[in-house]
Structures are given as structure tokens and as C-alpha cells.
Amino acid sequence: MVRSMTGYGRGEAVLRGRSIVVEVRSVNNRYLDCNIKMPRAYIFAEDAMKSRIQNSISRGKVDIFVTMDSTGADAVTVKVNHSVAAGYVKSLQELKDTYHLWGLPDLSLIAHFPDVLQAEKAPENVEEVAADICSVLDQALTDYAVMREREGERLSADILSRADTIEALITQVEDRSPKTVTEYRARLETKMREVLQNQQLDESRILTEAAIFADKVAVDEETVRLRSHLSQLRTMLKQGGPIGRKLDFLIQEFNREANTIGSKCNDLEISRHVIDIKAEIEKIREQVQNIE
Numbered sequence: 001m002v003r004s005m006t007g008y009g010r011g012e013a014v015l016r017g018r019s020i021v022v023e024v025r026s027v028n029n030r031y032l033d034c035n036i037k038m039p040r041a042y043i044f045a046e047d048a049m050k051s052r053i054q055n056s057i058s059r060g061k062v063d064i065f066v067t068m069d070s071t072g073a074d075a076v077t078v079k080v081n082h083s084v085a086a087g088y089v090k091s092l093q094e095l096k097d098t099y100h101l102w103g104l105p106d107l108s109l110i111a112h113f114p115d116v117l118q119a120e121k122a123p124e125n126v127e128e129v130a131a132d133i134c135s136v137l138d139q140a141l142t143d144y145a146v147m148r149e150r151e152g153e154r155l156s157a158d159i160l161s162r163a164d165t166i167e168a169l170i171t172q173v174e175d176r177s178p179k180t181v182t183e184y185r186a187r188l189e190t191k192m193r194e195v196l197q198n199q200q201l202d203e204s205r206i207l208t209e210a211a212i213f214a215d216k217v218a219v220d221e222e223t224v225r226l227r228s229h230l231s232q233l234r235t236m237l238k239q240g241g242p243i244g245r246k247l248d249f250l251i252q253e254f255n256r257e258a259n260t261i262g263s264k265c266n267d268l269e270i271s272r273h274v275i276d277i278k279a280e281i282e283k284i285r286e287q288v289q290n291i292e
Contacts (some may be wrong), residue, residue, distance in 0.1 A: 059292050
């Protein structure tokens with residue numbers, strides 16, 4: 001399956017009292033560039049997340065956004081700071097004795113003094129939390145892969161359509177190329193008759209010049225290689241997978257052969273066909289830039 005490098009996916013779940021939302025976004029890039037944005041308190045899960053991402057994505061600039069709400073998962077224990085409480089009680093008793101006040105230290109009064117009661121958050125199990133985040137990440141990556149494959153199908157269909165157009169243009173070049181030699185020979189004979197007038201024409205010289213011209217403008221090798229490249233292109237698209245870099249190289253070969261035909265041709269019609277071929281190759285190259 002051909003995949004686009006452009007995509008979006010989202011995963012959401014409530015696990016162990018935590019609300020976790022993971023979003024995956026990507027655009028095309030020459031290599032894999034992964035950036036994860038998440039609360040600093042959960043940065044310990046980053047390595048596990050990157051490992052999963054690298055197993056799913058080969059190329060592209062990927063941004064991962066993680067949103068956490070752990071309100072329901074916070075386990076809090078309240079402890080009495082006995083040394084502070086004892087200090088408050090002693091000070092209150094001393095205040096009572098010194099100034100002859102009445103009454104006893106009240107529980108609610110002491111409990112409201114700073115640092116008497118201390119709330120402590122229970123330590124989190126980092127392995128469990130990381131596993132939960134990765135579980136939601138897997139959901140986002142699955143959603144993300146569906147979008148990339150759908151876009152990849154459209155890219156593949158467009159490239160194959162343009163490949164058919166190139167093949168048709170190659171056929172027209174192959175049909176036209178032998179005619180240019182015949183036309184050149186006819187022009188050469190006409191020119192020599194004008195120059196020599198009533199003198200005898202040297203047929204062997206005309207044949208030699210025509211053969212040299214035919215060898216100079218022959219594009220058989222280039223068209224055969226172009227057809228071979230088209231076959232490789234179709235095979236790669238059919239096989240799928242991370243083929244973007246291979247296609248980049250193959251498109252360079254397309255351009256090389258088209259440029260060679262253009263430099264050899266001495267015919268207006270073939271020149272127009274070559275321009276059309278190069279235009280289609282450029283459109284394919286633009287589409288290939290989005291393939292993983």
C-alpha cells in the first residue's frame with residue numbers, strides 16, 4: 001500500500017482515571033523528523049512513544065501532541081506533622097499561662113494552622129502511565145495510517161495516469177523518429193540536385209550522409225529505457241511500502257532520458273512530444289514528494 005507523508009490521526013481514552021488525548025500530524029520531509037509535545041511531568045514516556053512511531057513511520061515531519069488530565073487518578077494521602085502540631089499546642093498553653101487566659105486549644109483551631117496537616121501525592125507507576133499513553137498513541141497512529149493510505153491511493157492513481165500519458169507520447173516519438181531520416185534524405189537529394197543541376201548525383205554519398213544523420217538522431221535506446229522505467233514505476237506502486245526515495249531516484253532517470261531525446265531531436269514534432277513528456281515527469285515528481 002502506498003502511503004502519503006501527509007496525514008492526521010487522533011486517539012482518546014480514559015485509563016486508570018486519567019483522560020489521555022494524542023494527536024498525530026505530519027507533512028512531507030526527506031527523512032523522519034519526530035517532535036513530541038507533552039506535559040513535562042510525563043516526559044518519561046517519550047522514548048517508548050518514539051520507538052512506536054519509528055516502527056510505523058519511515059519519512060515525514062511528524063508532530064505528536066499529548067494532552068493529559070489526571071485529576072481522577074491523583075491518589076493523595078494526608079499526614080499529621082506532629083512536631084509542628086506539638087509546637088502550636090505548647091505555644092498556646094504558654095500563652096494561656098502567661099496572660100491568664102481561659103479555654104483549651106481547640107482541634108479545629110490547631111488543624112487550621114499552617115503545615116499541621118500535609119497532603120502528599122502518591123508516587124505514580126511510570127511504567128503503567130507510559131503504557132497507557134502508548135496505548136492511546138497506537139489508536140492515533142491507526143487513525144493516522146488510514147488517512148495516509150487513502151491519500152496514497154489518490155497519489156498512486158494520479159501517477160499511473162500520467163505514466164500512461166508518457167507511454168503514449170513515447171509511442172508517438174518512436175513513430176515519428178524514422179520519418180525524420182526519410183525527410184532528411186529527401187531534403188538532401190533536393191539540395192544536391194539544385195547545386196549540381198545536370199551533373200550525376202552520388203547516391204553513395206547521400207546514403208552515407210543519411211546514415212550519419214540517422215545515427216545522430218536515433219532515440220531507440222532512450223525510449224526503451226523510458227519504457228523500462230515506466231515498468232519499474234508501476235511495479236513499485238503496486239508493491240507499496242516506503243518507496244518514496246526509490247521513486248525520487250527513478251524520476252531523475254526519467255528526466256535524464258527525456259533530456260537526451262530532446263538534445264538529439266532535430267524535429268519540431270518530436271520536440272513538442274519531449275516537452276509534453278517532461279511536463280508529465282515534473283507533475284509525477286511533485287506527487288512523489290508526498291509519498292513515504
